[in-house]
Amino acid sequence: MDKSLWLLLLACAVGTFLLRALPLIWMRRHLLRRSDNNGAATMPVWLTVLAPTMIAAMFGVSLVPAQPAVSSWLATLLGGLCTVLVWRRTRSLGWPVCAGVAVYGVVVVLLKMIG
């Protein structure tokens, strides 16, 4: 990479870092001001709604397989179903993910063997 590309990389890195850090600093000041003024240290409601919807949107995007085909969609469906079932039983984080990936993998392999 030449000098201009290194500068570009640094600018992208610093810009991305500021997008991550500055809103946190702003919110911490906002919460401090609210508590200094004897108000409840609460966040704007729209922001508390936006967080779970962002996670739901990430889930929706991540559901689309890299190579969409009937077999990958079926594996996604069964893997997702297994994830939910194990979560309902264990209420944990790791086991449902492991079980979901295992079922997804088994379905992919089986479908490849059949087809």
Place this chain on the structure above:
Amino acid sequence: MSSVDAAKSSAWQQGARDALPLLGGYIPVAISFGLIAVQSGFSALESVLISALIYAGASQFLFIAMVASGAPLWLVLVMTLLINARHVVYGPNIAPYLSNSRWWPLLMHGSTDQIFALAHTRLPQLAEKDRMGWYISAALIAWLSWIAGTALGALAGAEITARWPLLGEVMPFALPALFLVLLAPRFTSVQWTFTMLATIAAALVLKLMGMTNAAIPLAAICGVSLFYLLQARLKAEGKIHG
């Protein structure tokens, strides 16, 4: 080991345990990134530095594609920041759970989509003294796995994908599975259930339409709008107050 040390190490261990499912998604994608970066003319060291410093998957792929195609540098910068703009809502949402330590803004470098989703669920469940240990542990594992995956992809990506093609196909399912586990407890009311389902459907359709980068913010905005519409309707019907 004193009880303080034990609590500290358990927060770190908990963070590491929680971040483990991320590896299934991060490493295969990072291997692809390392491989494509080298094929686009970047050296292995440069590819690793891009991963370590920018540390945002979609924008990194765009960065190398635009640079390789000779796009104007200012446009590469603008597009990178636009794609990463969704991060602006992550910090404020976890701010109420963080202490006033001056390290927190610096630690935000480790805040990815998945680390945010994990932190948003886990931080409220942890004691205040354990939160920084948990976050550093989880974020560090994710960051290092992304860097290691990139290095692996840059140095031996072609060989790995040729030898174990199924690995790259199956392991990334860890990410939707993780999001599903993080979302499952949030289906707590009719209003939230409709909001979540509509957001997921919108994101899925937008992604299928090829709007990969816009899908997350657009679907989330759809979800928030629906949440407020449902709230107004439920208020009008007298089913909720306030």
